Amino acid sequence: MDIQSIRDKISSLFTADGLSINEYTVKCASPTTIRLLGETEALWIKFDKATQPLLSIKKIITFSVHLEELYVGETGGKIKLKNFPDINFSFDEAEGSFGGHMFSEDELLSEIESEFGDAESRRLAQKCLQYGRAWATMCMDGGTCFSELSPREIREMKKQCASFIREQVRDDLHGSILVLILVQFVLPYIIRWIAERIIDRLING
Numbered sequence: 001m002d003i004q005s006i007r008d009k010i011s012s013l014f015t016a017d018g019l020s021i022n023e024y025t026v027k028c029a030s031p032t033t034i035r036l037l038g039e040t041e042a043l044w045i046k047f048d049k050a051t052q053p054l055l056s057i058k059k060i061i062t063f064s065v066h067l068e069e070l071y072v073g074e075t076g077g078k079i080k081l082k083n084f085p086d087i088n089f090s091f092d093e094a095e096g097s098f099g100g101h102m103f104s105e106d107e108l109l110s111e112i113e114s115e116f117g118d119a120e121s122r123r124l125a126q127k128c129l130q131y132g133r134a135w136a137t138m139c140m141d142g143g144t145c146f147s148e149l150s151p152r153e154i155r156e157m158k159k160q161c162a163s164f165i166r167e168q169v170r171d172d173l174h175g176s177i178l179v180l181i182l183v184q185f186v187l188p189y190i191i192r193w194i195a196e197r198i199i200d201r202l203i204n205g
Contacts, residue, residue: 026067028053042073055081061134063168079142083164084135085157087142103201105133108194115193121186124169128194131168135161136198146202154199162195 012019018027028047047053052066069080076090112125139157140146149157169187 026053026055045070061130063134083160085139085144108197124187125190127169128165128191131165132161132194132198135164136202158195158199161198162191165191165195
C-alpha cells in the first residue's frame with residue numbers, strides 16, 4: 001500500500017462511516033488533537049488523551065475502547081488501546097491469529113458456580129468472564145504470546161485485563177439497590193478473581 005492510500009485510510013477516520021480494518025471500526029470526533037509522525041511509507045498517529053476516539057470491536061461480543069495510538073504501514077500496522085497490550089493487524093484478512101490457544105470457558109463457568117453462592121454474584125462473574133474472554137481473544141489475535149511473558153508482564157496483563165473488565169461491566173450495570181451494593185463491594189473481588197484465572201490459563205494452557 002502506497003503512502004497516498006495510507007493517508008486516504010487515515011482521512012476516513014473523520015467520516016461518518018469511520019475507518020474499518022477487518023473487525024475494527026474507529027471514528028474520530030472533529031476537532032481532534034493528534035500528533036502525526038510521518039515516515040517514508042508509514043504514518044504514526046498519537047491521539048490527545050482528552051479527545052481519544054472510540055474503537056468499536058466485534059470480538060465474541062461488541063465493545064468499545066479508547067484508541068491511544070495508531071501506526072499504519074504498507075502491509076498492516078499496530079494499534080495501542082487503553083488497557084490492552086499492543087495489537088498488531090494486517091490488511092490481509094486471511095492472516096490468522098498467532099498468540100496461542102484460548103482457555104476453556106466451560107471450566108471457568110463451573111468454577112464460578114462453586115465460588116459464588118448467590119445468583120446475582122454468579123451473573124456478574126459470568127458477565128466479567130464474557131468481557132475477559134473478548135479481551136483475551138483480542139490480545140491473542142494481536143500477537144500476544146502469554147506463555148512467553150515475564151513475571152512483570154504477567155502482573156501488567158492481569159492489571160490491564162481487570163481494568164478493561166471493570167470499565168465494560170460498569171457501563172452495562174444498572175438496576176436494583178442489591179445490584180448497586182454488589183457493584184460497590186463484591187464486583188472488585190469478582191473482577192480480580194476472573195482476571196487472574198484468565199491470565200493463568202492463557203499462560204499454562
